[in-house]
Amino acid sequence: MVVMAWLSCRGSDAMSVIGLRLRQVLVRQSPMRQGVGRKLVIGIPYLWLALFFLVPFLIVLKISFSNVQLSMPPVEPILVFAANQVVQLRIHLANFSFIFGDSLYVAAFSNSIKVAGISTLLALLLGYPMAYGIARVRGTLRNILFLLVVLPFFTSFLLRVYAWIGLLGRNGPLNALLMQIGVIHEPIQLLQTDFAVYIGMVYSYLPFMILPLYAAIEKQDLTLLEAAADLGCRPVRAFFSVTLPLTKEGIFAGCLLVFIPAVGEYVIPALLGGPDTLMIGRVVWDEFFANRDWPVASALSIILLALLSGLVLLLQRVQAAEKSAS
Amino acid sequence: MTLEVTRQQTDSHSVGSPYVRLDGLTKKFGDFTAVKEVSLDIARGEIFCLLGGSGCGKTTLLRMLAGFEAPTTGSIFIDGVDVTQVPPYERPVNMMFQSYALFPHMTVAQNVAFGLYQDGVSKDEARDRVADILGLVRLGGYEKRKPHQLSGGERQRVALARSLVKRPKLLLLDEPLGALDKKLREHTQFELVNIQNILGVTFIIVTHDQEEAMTLGTRIGVMRAGEILQIGSPTDIYEFPNSRYVADFIGSVNLVEGRLVEDEPGHVRIDCPQFGCTVFVDHGVSAPADSIVSVAIRPEKIQISRECPEGADNVVSGTITGIAYLGDVSRYLVTLATGAVVRVTLPNIFRHETRLTIEDAVWLSWHGSAAVVVTR
Amino acid sequence: MKQKRSLVVLSAMCFGFVFLYLPLLMMIIYSFNASRLVTVWDSAHSPTLAWYRELWTNEEILSAAKLSFKIAALNAVGAVILGTLAAFSLERYTRFRGRTIFALLTTAPMVLPEVITGLSLLLLFVALQQLFGWPSGRDATTITISHITFSMAYVVVVVQSRLATVDRALEEAAMDLGARPWKVFFLITLPLIAPAIASGWVLSFILSWDDIVITSFVSGPGSTTLPQLVFSKVRLGVSPDINALATILVAGVSVGVMLLGLGMVHRDRRKNREARAVLVPES
Numbered sequence: 001m002v003v004m005a006w007l008s009c010r011g012s013d014a015m016s017v018i019g020l021r022l023r024q025v026l027v028r029q030s031p032m033r034q035g036v037g038r039k040l041v042i043g044i045p046y047l048w049l050a051l052f053f054l055v056p057f058l059i060v061l062k063i064s065f066s067n068v069q070l071s072m073p074p075v076e077p078i079l080v081f082a083a084n085q086v087v088q089l090r091i092h093l094a095n096f097s098f099i100f101g102d103s104l105y106v107a108a109f110s111n112s113i114k115v116a117g118i119s120t121l122l123a124l125l126l127g128y129p130m131a132y133g134i135a136r137v138r139g140t141l142r143n144i145l146f147l148l149v150v151l152p153f154f155t156s157f158l159l160r161v162y163a164w165i166g167l168l169g170r171n172g173p174l175n176a177l178l179m180q181i182g183v184i185h186e187p188i189q190l191l192q193t194d195f196a197v198y199i200g201m202v203y204s205y206l207p208f209m210i211l212p213l214y215a216a217i218e219k220q221d222l223t224l225l226e227a228a229a230d231l232g233c234r235p236v237r238a239f240f241s242v243t244l245p246l247t248k249e250g251i252f253a254g255c256l257l258v259f260i261p262a263v264g265e266y267v268i269p270a271l272l273g274g275p276d277t278l279m280i281g282r283v284v285w286d287e288f289f290a291n292r293d294w295p296v297a298s299a300l301s302i303i304l305l306a307l308l309s310g311l312v313l314l315l316q317r318v319q320a321a322e323k324s325a326s
Numbered sequence: 327m328t329l330e331v332t333r334q335q336t337d338s339h340s341v342g343s344p345y346v347r348l349d350g351l352t353k354k355f356g357d358f359t360a361v362k363e364v365s366l367d368i369a370r371g372e373i374f375c376l377l378g379g380s381g382c383g384k385t386t387l388l389r390m391l392a393g394f395e396a397p398t399t400g401s402i403f404i405d406g407v408d409v410t411q412v413p414p415y416e417r418p419v420n421m422m423f424q425s426y427a428l429f430p431h432m433t434v435a436q437n438v439a440f441g442l443y444q445d446g447v448s449k450d451e452a453r454d455r456v457a458d459i460l461g462l463v464r465l466g467g468y469e470k471r472k473p474h475q476l477s478g479g480e481r482q483r484v485a486l487a488r489s490l491v492k493r494p495k496l497l498l499l500d501e502p503l504g505a506l507d508k509k510l511r512e513h514t515q516f517e518l519v520n521i522q523n524i525l526g527v528t529f530i531i532v533t534h535d536q537e538e539a540m541t542l543g544t545r546i547g548v549m550r551a552g553e554i555l556q557i558g559s560p561t562d563i564y565e566f567p568n569s570r571y572v573a574d575f576i577g578s579v580n581l582v583e584g585r586l587v588e589d590e591p592g593h594v595r596i597d598c599p600q601f602g603c604t605v606f607v608d609h610g611v612s613a614p615a616d617s618i619v620s621v622a623i624r625p626e627k628i629q630i631s632r633e634c635p636e637g638a639d640n641v642v643s644g645t646i647t648g649i650a651y652l653g654d655v656s657r658y659l660v661t662l663a664t665g666a667v668v669r670v671t672l673p674n675i676f677r678h679e680t681r682l683t684i685e686d687a688v689w690l691s692w693h694g695s696a697a698v699v700v701t702r
Numbered sequence: 703m704k705q706k707r708s709l710v711v712l713s714a715m716c717f718g719f720v721f722l723y724l725p726l727l728m729m730i731i732y733s734f735n736a737s738r739l740v741t742v743w744d745s746a747h748s749p750t751l752a753w754y755r756e757l758w759t760n761e762e763i764l765s766a767a768k769l770s771f772k773i774a775a776l777n778a779v780g781a782v783i784l785g786t787l788a789a790f791s792l793e794r795y796t797r798f799r800g801r802t803i804f805a806l807l808t809t810a811p812m813v814l815p816e817v818i819t820g821l822s823l824l825l826l827f828v829a830l831q832q833l834f835g836w837p838s839g840r841d842a843t844t845i846t847i848s849h850i851t852f853s854m855a856y857v858v859v860v861v862q863s864r865l866a867t868v869d870r871a872l873e874e875a876a877m878d879l880g881a882r883p884w885k886v887f888f889l890i891t892l893p894l895i896a897p898a899i900a901s902g903w904v905l906s907f908i909l910s911w912d913d914i915v916i917t918s919f920v921s922g923p924g925s926t927t928l929p930q931l932v933f934s935k936v937r938l939g940v941s942p943d944i945n946a947l948a949t950i951l952v953a954g955v956s957v958g959v960m961l962l963g964l965g966m967v968h969r970d971r972r973k974n975r976e977a978r979a980v981l982v983p984e985s
Contacts, residue, residue, distance in 0.1 A: 037883055042798060045788035045854070049807040052851040056822035059829055126721070129714030136711075140967075145715075147963050152722055154955045156912050158929050158936070159948040163725035166732060166940045173728055206722065264815020266915050271936060281817045281915075288821060288919075298825070301818040308813070394874055414877045427875035431893045440889075441879030492879065 064095055064298035095299040105300065108278040109307070115194070115269075115279060116262035119201035123209040123258050124251065126202065131213035131250075132243075135220075146214070153207045161200050161271050168196055168272070192274035200268040201258075208257040216250025217243070252319060256312070264304060280304055344403075345370035345528055346391075346496055351400035353386050360386040362552035363400070368545075373522060373529040375543030376554075377536060379575070383552040384532045388498050391530065392421045405495055415444070420494040424501040426485035428473040434460070434484050435469035441492045459487045462521060479510050486518070490525060499531045503538055515541045536576050540564070548572050564624075569702045573622040580623045580668050589615050594699065596621055600666040606639045608694035613701045620700045625671040627696035630658060630682065631689050638691035644668065646686045658682065660690060726952055733945035753946035763931060763947065770928040773842055774910040777849040781906040782899055784850065785857025790891075792858070793865040811852040812859070820919030823848045827920060840922035848920045849910040856909065857902035864898030865891075908955075 099105045134145045152160060167174050168190040175187040190196055220243060228238040266281035273279070280300065287297040344367035353361040361383040368374045376384040389395045391402060393414030401410040409417055420441070428437050435456050442452040460466055463483040473481060482505070489497055502518065503511045519542060522529055533539050539546050540560040547554045548563060548571075556568045567573035570581060584598035584605060594611055595604045598621060605621050613619055635641060647667070648659030651674075658670045668690060682688065733754075736747030757763060788808050792801070811819060827837055827844050837844050868891065876886045892899075914929040921930065935941055 035883075038795065041787050042791040042795060042804070045784045045791065045808070046800070046804055048784055048854075049788075049804070049851070052823065052826065052847060053807055053811060056826035059825045060818070060822045063825060126714060126718055129711045130718040133711040133715040143963065143967065145719075147959065148719060148722070151956060151959050152726070154908055154959055155726070155952045156929070156948070158912065158914055158932055159729075159944075159951060160725065162932070162936050162940075162944065162948065163729045165936065166945075167725050167728055169940065203721065203725070206718070260813050261815070264817055266817055267933075281815055284817045284821065285915075294825070297821060301821055304815060305818060308815070312813070392874075392878055394877075414874070415880045415882050417878075419878075421875070421878045423871045423875055425869060425871050427869060427871035429872060429876070429890060440876065440881075444880030444885070488875075488879070 060298045060301055063295055064302045065093070066295045066298075067094075095295045096303070099296065099299055099303065104278070105283065108280045108283045109303070111278045112263050112280040113307075115197060115201065115277075116259050116265075119198055119205070119262050120209075120255050120259045122198060122202045123206050124255060127206055127209035127213055127254065128251070131210045132217055134210075135214055135217040149207050149210050149214075157204060158267060160204060161268055164196065164200055164203065164272060165191060168199070191272065192277075194273070194277055196272035197269050197277055197279075200272040201262050201265065204268060205258040205262060208261075209254040212253035212257065213247065213250045216247040216253075220246055248322075252315070256315065260308060260312075263308060344368060345372075345405060346530070347403040348387075348391075349401050349403070351387070351390060351402065352398045353383075353390060353395060354398045359552050361390070361397075364552075364554055365400075366547065366554065366557070368528060368530065370528055371526050373519070373531065373542055373544045375531045375533060375539035375546045376549055377533055377539040377543075377546050377575075378549035379534060382549040384534075384549045385500060387549075388421070388500055388530065388532045391496070392419055392498055393417050418495040419498060420489040420492055420496075421498040422485050422489040422500065422502055424504055426473075426481050426505070428481060428484055428488075430473050432472075433469060434465065434471050434473070434476070437473070437484060438488045438491050441488065445492065455491055456487075459491045462490075462524070463487045478506055479514065482506060482514065486521070490521070490527065493525075494527060496528050496530065499529060501533055501535075502531060504533070504535070511538075518542065540576075548575060550575075566698060567622060567700060570620050570622070570700050573620075573698065573700060578625050578669060578671070580625065580628075582621050582666065583618060584621055586611070586613055586615055586617050586619055589613075593694065596699065600662075600664055601642050602662065602664045603640070603642060605697060606694050607697045607699055608639070609699075611699045611701065613699075617701070622698045622700055623692060623696055625657070625669040626655075626673075628668065628670045628690050628692045630660070630670050630672060631691070632682075632686070634689050635691045639694040640697075641689060641691045642668075643687065643689050646682055646684055646688055649682070649684060660688060726948075729945050730949045730952065733942065733949040735942065735945075738942060753942045754950075757943050757946050757950075760943065763928070763943075766926050766928045766931040769842060769925060770911055773846050773849060773927065774907045776846050777853060777910040778903045778906040780846070780850040781854040781857050782903045785854040785902055785906075786861050786895075786899060788854065789858045789861035789865055790887075793862050794870075808855055808858045811855040814852075816852075816913075816915035819852055820848070820916040823851070823916065824919040840920055841925045844920045844922070845917055845925060845927065848916050849906075849913060852916065853906035853909045856905050857899075860902045860905065861895055861898045864895045868894050 130149070134142060134149070137145060166172055169175070170187045170189070170191070172190075174190060175184075178184045179187070224242055224246070225235075225238050228242050229235070233241065264281045265279060266285050269277045269279040269282050270285075273282075284297050284300045284304070287293045287300060346366075346368040348364055348366040351361055351364045351366075352359065364387060376387060378384045386395060390397050393409070393412060397410060401408055403409070404418060409419075429440065432440070435453075438456045438459060439452045442455060447455070456469070457466070460468065463486055465480065465483055465487065468476070468480065468484075473484070476484065482502070486502075503514055506514060515538065529542075531539070531542055533542075540563075543560060545557060545559055546563050547557045549555065550571055556563060556572045558566070563572065564576055567576065567579075573579045574581060582598045582600045582605075584596035584600075586594060587597045587604060588595035589611065591610045593606065593608050595606055596619060597604045607621070611619065629635065629638075634643075642662055644660040644662040646658055647661045648657075650657040653674070655671050655673050658672065660668045660670055662668065670690065732743075734749035734751070735743055736750045736752060737744035788804070791798070792805055792808065795801075823844075824840075827840060830836060831838065872890055872894070873886050876890045877883065881889060912929060913927075914933050917927050917930060918933075921927065932944060932947070935944055
């Protein structure tokens with residue numbers, strides 16, 4: 001009950017809390033050269049982000065504790081009229097217990113992590129040698145290759161995913177090729193499988209993996225490898241004992257940049273995955289649009305967010321620990 | 327100490343009322359005090375050098391004068407006007423930045439004219455003034471160039487022209503020669519003084535380079551840990567350092583501790599265990615008898631000889647344990663019987679000298695006026 | 703040994719680039735295919751421009767493209783302004799109350815799954831409509847606001863990293879020479895970060911032009927963007943006019959990126975030449 005009261009205060013008074021914070025920013029006694037201009041420069045984007053990012057978030061939090069109702073919006077406005085809080089508290093947490101009690105949602109979460117994890121690994125295995133190759137080439141060719149990696153990023157994501165629908169189709173070029181070389185004798189189901197989702201993920205996020213890796217490999221001092229060779233280290237060993245550890249940061253950044261959007265991905269599983277490819281982004285979407293269950297969709301979002309931020313924090317801690325150890 | 331005080335008094339008497347006055351200036355960043363209670367008067371047309379190691383607060387002091395940092399306490403007066411609260415764009419002060427800070431997207435002429443346009447100077451007048459000042463720094467014909475097309479020395483002169491073109495009451499220079507190589511630096515030093523003479527602008531220069539400070543400055547303020555330890559002419563600072571730090575920071579010095587055993591108005595004797603003798607100094611000190619003081623002797627003020635010199639004020643014997651031949655001078659390390667090491671510098675006057683070599687037993691001697699007693 | 707490693711790298715690069723470009727290439731080829739069955743090549747009537755012609759007469763696609771363009775351009779302007787202000791605050795004002803929260807708010811939209819961003823924004827718009835009557839329904843305005851919110855985060859990253867390389871002494875020098883802070887910004891800072899602002903603009907435009915998830919949440923019945931239209935068509939399977947549309951977009955972007963790349967190479971060369979011309983006679 002106390003928790004609820006605190007939350008409701010947070011939710012409904014979010015605006016005034018933000019307002020207070022902003023006033024503190026704006027009215028702060030400012031020393032020399034910190035006039036109106038400075039207040040505006042900070043205040044305008046701050047206000048925007050508070051209104052269109054922070055407040056929405058608090059609303060999601062609020063609604064995730066709420067209950068479905070047949071109206072528009074399809075949410076009971078319980079937090080405003082808190083007449084019978086004890087009963088309502090039980091209802092509110094029901095969204096979360098419902099999610100954790102239903103194997104479908106748990107499976108969606110674990111499957112999302114699995115798909116994102118495997119996709120990240122595949123992207124790393126393909127991306128690292130590519131980034132390495134580009135970084136070790138000199139002159140114009142390097143610029144061209146670099147541009148070729150960046151180019152797909154600027155073309156429509158949706159259309160790039162779409163391109164695979166044609167390629168992977170039952171009568172598509174890939175099936176035709178496989179039959180031609182005699183691997184298979186009749187078209188196999190490629191589309192609407194997990195395989196197609198992996199392809200789509202790696203394809204869409206490969207540039208995100210390559211760019212930080214390229215940056216890390218490119219700035220590596222090549223005399224280190226010469227020193228390793230001079231000390232009797234063979235190239236392959238030099239790679240594993242010098243280059244790889246030195247590009248750890250790049251690997252880390254690349255994996256994070258692929259994994260995070262992959263976990264919440266909606267478009268790729270929706271277009272390339274089958275009906276049984278459960279991913280959390282898709283589940284949130286369906287809960288919202290198909291079932292019109294806003295509270296469950298909100299609760300799922302909150303859990304997903306907690307999961308992601310927990311992961312990011314954990315990785316950061318690991319990285320920090322490693323840094324302080326070295 | 328007394329010496330210091332009298333010197334300052336004569337200075338302020340000779341130049342009249344101060345042009346720039348810092349009054350109890352303090353700057354704190356959180357718990358850290360960057361500048362501590364600095365009070366300072368600078369006369370019109372002076373070249374004042376703030377000298378100190380990195381982190382001594384000299385740059386913070388300069389930035390407060392320019393208006394980039396607000397003092398925590400204290401005030402700044404320029405030409406009798408309190409400018410402490412005046413923002414940098416309204417101060418009659420210009421600054422030449424260590425990095426030169428030339429606007430990379432503007433030509434030389436646009437860079438120099440920038441300040442004039444801020445004051446609403448007409449295009450024609452600005453053009454003339456830019457041409458004049460570029461002529462003064464010998465960059466006529468460079469108007470259309472961009473900063474990246476200039477050499478280091480040319481950039482330095484553009485920066486100087488840009489900061490002088492507004493005829494500021496005070497010009498602040500942050501390590502003005504720091505980015506130049508050694509040869510160019512020597513040449514530019516004299517040019518800078520020359521330009522200052524022509525324009526008569528008051529200069530405050532911040533530097534960590536003692537040679538730069540001694541060549542450029544009419545007066546030098548030695549800073550340490552946010553405080554000014556000593557103010558004086560280059561000669562004062564070098565010949566009469568008021569503290570161990572200043573003696574050690576400027577040039578090379580032999581510093582030994584000792585106990586004041588004889589204190590007369592005209593001379594003192596100090597018992598230095600490290601030298602194994604009492605040192606005679608021909609000036610008085612303001613320290614109680616029996617107190618522990620330091621004796622500072624410059625290496626070039628010590629004579630070195632194979633035979634024991636007659637009638638010298640101070641004589642000790644030792645063995646040469648190190649020689650560094652530097653061309654114009656040679657540096658010797660002489661180890662005394664007590665184990666103390668004394669540095670001695672001798673000019674190489676003759677090309678074929680009967681040189682002293684390592685392991686030679688020698689006598690060191692110095693005049694009573696060579697040593698300075700410092701009490702802190 | 704060395705050759706073995708090169709082989710691994712070389713084959714990965716070949717495979718990687720084929721992997722990246724084969725789907726696009728197939729899409730382009732099939733956009734000239736006469737057959738409605740996208741996967742069958744009708745060699746009798748191909749190549750044909752029929753699908754491009756159809757595209758040009760398809761009012762639905764044209765108006766969706768127009769709306770998308772309008773939203774993307776507006777979004778890019780808004781994101782660049784807000785993003786630059788935010789980047790400036792974070793980079794130049796190192797101490798102000800709530801700075802940590804501010805920094806978090808500017809980066810969070812990049813890592814947040816789009817589904818969550820879309821959902822939360824829709825919930826906000828619904829709440830606002832209930833409380834204040836604004837916005838009355840979801841339309842281009844709500845889409846633009848949402849796009850600005852997430853694309854400004856990218857502008858912040860681009861502009862802030864550029865600002866970090868701009869020597870603060872330049873701004874101080876301008877101020878020292880008598881320019882007031884706002885003048886310093888427009889005369890010194892802005893010209894120096896202009897390239898970053900331009901890339902921020904392009905990036906925001908593309909993010910908005912491409913967005914499907916967030917748009918789906920915050921759009922209303924009257925406002926269908928191009929990605930939404932494409933998405934609904936694509937869910938039903940492959941269609942040849944989408945191939946044609948994709949070809950046009952890919953070609954447009956490729957030409958743009960290549961021109962940009964060429965321009966950069968050219969500028970670098972000119973700078974090198976200038977630098978050499980100046981330095982060689984002196985040294």
